[in-house]
Amino acid sequence: MNCCRTSPSNSWVFPTVNLCCFGFFSMMKPSEPFVVPYLAGPDKNISLGITNEIFPIWTYSYLVLLLPVFILTDYVRYKPVIILQGVSFIITWLFLVFGQGLRAMQVLEFFYGMVSATEVAYYAYIYSVVSPEHYQKVSGYCRSITLVAYTAASVLAQLLVSLASLSYFCLNIISLASVSVAFLFSLLLPMPKKSMFFHAKPSTGASPKPGGRDAFLEEPQKGHKPVCQETFTFSRNLDDGSLSTPKPENVTLRVFVQWFQDLKECYSSEQLFYWSLWWAFSTAGFNQVLNYVQILWDYKAPSQSSTIYNGAVEALATFGGALAAFTAGCVKVNWDLLGEMALAVFSAVDAGSLLLMHYTNNIWVCYAGFVIFKSSYMLLITIAAFQVAVNLSVERYALVFGINTFIALVIQTVMTVAVVDNQGLGLPVSIQFLIYGSYFSIIAGIFLMRSIYIICSAKCGKEECMSTVTGQNPSEPENSMSGMNTVTQF
Numbered sequence: 433m434n435c436c437r438t439s440p441s442n443s444w445v446f447p448t449v450n451l452c453c454f455g456f457f458s459m460m461k462p463s464e465p466f467v468v469p470y471l472a473g474p475d476k477n478i479s480l481g482i483t484n485e486i487f488p489i490w491t492y493s494y495l496v497l498l499l500p501v502f503i504l505t506d507y508v509r510y511k512p513v514i515i516l517q518g519v520s521f522i523i524t525w526l527f528l529v530f531g532q533g534l535r536a537m538q539v540l541e542f543f544y545g546m547v548s549a550t551e552v553a554y555y556a557y558i559y560s561v562v563s564p565e566h567y568q569k570v571s572g573y574c575r576s577i578t579l580v581a582y583t584a585a586s587v588l589a590q591l592l593v594s595l596a597s598l599s600y601f602c603l604n605i606i607s608l609a610s611v612s613v614a615f616l617f618s619l620l621l622p623m624p625k626k627s628m629f630f631h632a633k634p635s636t637g638a639s640p641k642p643g644g645r646d647a648f649l650e651e652p653q654k655g656h657k658p659v660c661q662e663t664f665t666f667s668r669n670l671d672d673g674s675l676s677t678p679k680p681e682n683v684t685l686r687v688f689v690q691w692f693q694d695l696k697e698c699y700s701s702e703q704l705f706y707w708s709l710w711w712a713f714s715t716a717g718f719n720q721v722l723n724y725v726q727i728l729w730d731y732k733a734p735s736q737s738s739t740i741y742n743g744a745v746e747a748l749a750t751f752g753g754a755l756a757a758f759t760a761g762c763v764k765v766n767w768d769l770l771g772e773m774a775l776a777v778f779s780a781v782d783a784g785s786l787l788l789m790h791y792t793n794n795i796w797v798c799y800a801g802f803v804i805f806k807s808s809y810m811l812l813i814t815i816a817a818f819q820v821a822v823n824l825s826v827e828r829y830a831l832v833f834g835i836n837t838f839i840a841l842v843i844q845t846v847m848t849v850a851v852v853d854n855q856g857l858g859l860p861v862s863i864q865f866l867i868y869g870s871y872f873s874i875i876a877g878i879f880l881m882r883s884i885y886i887i888c889s890a891k892c893g894k895e896e897c898m899s900t901v902t903g904q905n906p907s908e909p910e911n912s913m914s915g916m917n918t919v920t921q922f
Contacts, residue, residue, distance in 0.1 A: 444562035448570045450620050451558060452577045454514065457614035458521055459581035462589035463528070463603035465742040468726035469735035470528075470600035471537065478537060483727050483861055484854045486537045490723065491848045493545025495841040501549040502834050509624045510560060513553035518615030520546040525608040529601070556830060560624035576754075583750045590743030694828050695835060703768065704832075707819045710775050710812075710879065711836045714782075716843035717871050718809050721786065724852070725802055727861045733795040741799065749803045753810030767819055769890055774815065776880035779872050781808045786869035790862060847871075 463470065471486075472479045478486070505513045520543045527540035558570045592598040699705050729742060765774075785805040789798045820836075821829045850856045851867050859867070 444566045444570060447561045447622050448558065448566075448573060450617055450622075451554070452573055454518070454614050454617040454621070455554060455574055455578045456581040457610045457617065458518070459578045460585045460610040461525075461607040462585045462592065462743070463525075463600065463607040464582075465586050465589050465726075465746040466593065466600050466603060466735075466740075467528075468730050469740060469742070470604065472730060472735065473600060475599075475601050476532065476537070478534060481534055483724065484852060484858050485534060486541055487723055487727075488848045488853050489538045489541035490545045490548070491719075491841070491845055493542045494548045495838075495845050497546055497549035498834075498838055498841060501546075502552055502838075505550070505553045505556065509626070510553045510557040511618075511621050511623050513550050514557060514621060515615070515618045517547055517550035517553065518611070518618040520544075520550065521611035522608070522615055525604060525611055528604050529608055552834065557621070557624065560626055561622055579750060579754045583747045583754075586743045586747035586750065588743075590741060590747070593743065594739075594741075691831055694831055698824065698828055698832055704820055706772065706879075706882065707816050708832065708836050710772075710779075710875070711816045711820065712839040713843060713875055714779065714809065714812065714872075715837070715840035716847065717782075717868055717875075718806075718813075719840070719844050720847055721802075721805065721865075721868055724861055724864060725789075728789065728865055729795065729798060731861050732793065732798050738795070745799045745802060749806040752803055752807035756807045756811035757814040759811065767815065769887065770883070771815070771819060772879050772886060773883035775812060776876050776878075776883050778808045778812050779876035779879060781805075783869050783872035783876055786865050786872060790865040790869055 468482060470476065471482055501513065524540055524543045524547060527536055527543070531537065531540060555571075555574065558574055559567065562570055589603055592603065593600075699708070726742060729740065733740060765771075767774075782805050785801040785808070789801040789805075792798055792801070820832055824832065847867075851859055851864055
């Protein structure tokens, strides 16, 4: 009998394997790189309205659903929301396979917005079923498996289209089968007994940091002012014997009050605020580019008359992004001093890539611009996530991540209404990418000015400090000169 029991040290294996299988099959969708050619082709024949009437629905539904789903996810303890995501995946691909007409595609986009909004449950679930010592390991597994699946799906799609001449309809049948398998794995997930907020258990120590951090991140950076470093105490207060058991509505109210206090304290850090600001604005632009890049490719090289390589490009861009993210974890830089300079430089690279995609008529140059853009963004978002999370508990990181994502969606919605939607300017896709390139140019300019200010302030502060020291020791000019030389070394 004892041999059938799962030991505590291995209790993380079953839920992690199940969740990774769900993540793999939910991202193993070979039809995704060819969505626009499929909609514009003979299967659906919706060449008009894709840009201005169909794709904006995803942005609007994602925005409307994100906050309610974020709250519901913790309240119902993750698994039901993961199941809801699996159901939404199936409905989305049923509409892609069998739906016809503009209205059906708009409903499809609504359910895909539901898929995006419920994604938070996939990344939060694992923290409720494994012990803190496994957070880093399982977070790495759950995040990397989705990149592997997306890359494999893109490569498979390109091979099937180019070598086997498989139709886009068949690719969608494969995708429907894959997300159906993912749904089955969601049913096998163990139901968590706790969550981070509404069903939190009392903690005996400091709240763990988010998973996925490297070992050297356990210590704050040198000279880095701790942000929100206090232990997340709300869960302990709820279960403290000195307090009477609150009513459910009081618990809910206290959760919201604690969220507000935590966010206010976190964003009071100037460094965290500016990194979060870049995160929100850049993510809005990134999502907008991803949403409409296939339409640009179809404009530069129409799929009905050209050989297209969307799958290969998506795979290469995803691999480049994963490689850039890995590189970011290995590079040792004083991000307090040079971090915002990096944001400025790579935002300028993003801007240049998008402007290149706008001005070129060569589809291969357009493909290359997208690979550079996605790799650059993935590099910076990894650094930004580390800078935001380095001194935050898992609970506070989840809150900041949720608010940053919501702000990004608000910005993206404004861009969609103003630039894409027929109720706004309704610009053609080629002009849209000129707007997006200019948008990233503004981001680069803002952070360039701020980085120059930070570097100059640091230099002036060191010079002032050294002049104070040399003023107290006038008899040692040699030492003072050597001290002045060190000021210019960052």
